Amino acid sequence: MSNDFFELTYEVVRNIPFGRVTSYGAIARCIGAPKSARMVGWAMNKAPFQENQVPAHRVVNAKGLLTGKMHFHGKSMEELLLVEGIEIKDNQIQNFEQVFWNPMEELKL
DNA sequence: GAGGTGACGACCC
């Protein structure tokens, strides 16, 4: 199943707990494709098209920067993350390490 | 059918 990559990506993102965020690279590495971080981003692009809702707003780059907020229509990632209690300043997550959620640690695949 | 792009990351200089 070549689509396992996307499936796993969506599943991992879906498992992100409330008030936590993660990075594309972390997910990519968790599914066994550390060099395909970009694919994770592309998967996020396809996420809204999936029937299963994917909290893509909880996924940011390794720096905690909301690079993909422009792709969101309607409410901004900032707003969604702010509701979860995550502080955002200048499109960057404050206390990134604090709110960062490592799929490897929690999922332990 | 081929080339270029992209919600990134890591390596090199």
Add this chain to the structure above:
DNA sequence: TGGGTCGCCACCT
């Protein structure tokens, strides 16, 4: 320490 470049693979033109 910081900036620039390459890699990666699917989707779009």
